[in-house]
Amino acid sequence: MARTNLLKGIGVFAIVVIVVVGATAATGTLLSGASPSGDTEAPAYDSGLLPTAVDDSGTVEPPQSDETKTVVIDQSHGNAVGESDMEPLVDALIESGHDVRFYSGGTDSGFGGGTGGLSSGGSGLNATLRSADAFVVANPASAYTSGEINGIESFADAGGRVLLLADPVPPSASTQSIPVNIPIGTGSGTATTPGQPTNLAANFGISFGAGYLFDMENNANNYQRIYADPSGDDALTAGADRLVFDDATALTTDADATPIVQSDAQSSATRRDGTYPVAVRTDSVVAIGNTEFLAPDSATVADNDAFVSNIASFLVTGDKQPGVPEPADAATGPGTGTGGFGDQPDTTPTLPGNGTSP
Template sequence: MTRVATLAVAFVVTLAAVIGGAAAVGFVTADGAAPAPAIQNDHYQNPDLIANDTPGQATVEMDASAASQTVLVDPGVEATGPGPAIPISILGLGGGGAADRDIRPLANALIENGHDVGVYVPDPDQQRRSARPGTDRPTQLGERLAEADAFVTFRTDYDERELDEIESFVESGGHVVLATEPDEAYSQPGAAGLDATLDITTEPGYVYNMAENDLNYQRVYAEATGEAPLTEGVERAVFPSATPVGAPVGGTDVLRPIEGSELSTTRAPTEAPLLVRNDGVVAVGDADFLSPENARRADNDALIGNLADFLVTNDRTPPGPPGEGGSQGPTRPPEPGQPPANGTAG
């Protein structure tokens, strides 16, 4: 037998052995494709880890019957570039915006109930003018807060003058919602100043739960610590990426992570709150729960509606012209047939 014939016979024998062995163990099917093996890993068989991929419908409703209020939103856009960002995109009403903030569920609920929603995006030229030595005019933020009743902020790095204006806003009865995220503790060095101004705290790291979660381990569930207006109708909320917050000076823990939750920086179990209230200030350790896709998870829609009610049920008393000491009553108009809140004839 020649060498070529010998090689041919060896190839045929080898091919037959491979095909026969593959068929014996089930690697070859009728269509030539190998069937997918059954998953034997118990980690993937745990029923608690099979997330509900049916989000349901989001119904964000408000109960408060307050007269028209103005809610100012600071999405955290830095004052850089030739001009201001496009505010409409921040509310999810446009595309290609400068800020990755989509708060349509909250904004729509406020607008549908007769309230005004404004967006604060600093103008760098105006910022430079107001920062000149010797000027006593308010900052851009201060001017907008003077016209607002409530304030929603995503932790912009405020300077000292702006922090003073935010503090005055709270002291005059304005309500504030601060939404933060785990990486803000590192990316915004001035965030500690805002925490001190609002009497709240923020811990580094994120909360996760490997035992029970929504879609993935970082999307944690939180439950109410007791009955409160902010948790009405909220059995569970979902926070996509949450950091612990606190209100040590007279504050209240409102939502805590469920059992089995741990903190990334310590790998230890944590019950640190993810939403707290300190009088007219609410701090949430997550910002993405306000987006349309997350508003449909668990009871996030009820939570967003409660936050909208919180924003507009305030007793904001804006400062008046210099020398007058400000107005003496809330901004909302009196009921028909009733005298104005400051006791003077209108």
């Protein structure tokens, strides 16, 4: 009897060992991803959320023009975009022999001289524009004075090319006639909260929106990285069938301005679907509700390279009358000449690319 009980106990113990060993082996198989047949390759889980590739192999081409032109980029209003943020555009202009100057108020620093050299000088904004061919404004943190606005309008009327760029205004920024924001830090590395050239753009019948555009379904792998398409057949969108803008804002215009790029998206300001202009043009003035597309990592995405190349050509293919805006005098008054920084028509250094040495 005792022997029978012992044999039963041994049998139960053997069964338990077999079950435990079998379970451990099965668990090891599951954890290792191996199938019972010994195949160690398990199929990848398809979540359906893999990013869609967006071509980024474009090249920004230098513009073609018959003579050297001078492009002035404003940095005198706490502008939150610097040279490195628009490097593809600047490089394309310099490569084709044009002069690029960064105006900072008392000092103009630039690249060019027809050969890509560095040049500098001090003058007021309107005095600087007299010998320039194009003027670029991006994300200013302070408003333009009435004298500056009058001078820039005269500059555009005389055939000078004007490019206005701005991103959405952060919710915390002041929103009066123009957001006036305080620079963060000091020196050449100063960063500022982006603003918009509201009062300057309004003079050309253009207004920048406050909110950003987004698309939750059809986007370039981020809901704020929207697609946009040409509207019409403007030369600025030649070869640019599909554009990508990251953190763009919509524009509104009067009857004199024509949308040239639009996006089917939603606005964070209204939460409404619509077709929103992202770039507009009126004569020699172009406004774009984004600056990111000029950056090195964005300028070659989709057809952005063609758009940036066309913008470079736009800046240097105008026929601007020299000497405009005119100096202030008894007839015109200070509104057309001072520009808020003082007018120095007799001492302003001639900018490179206008037939004389700097």
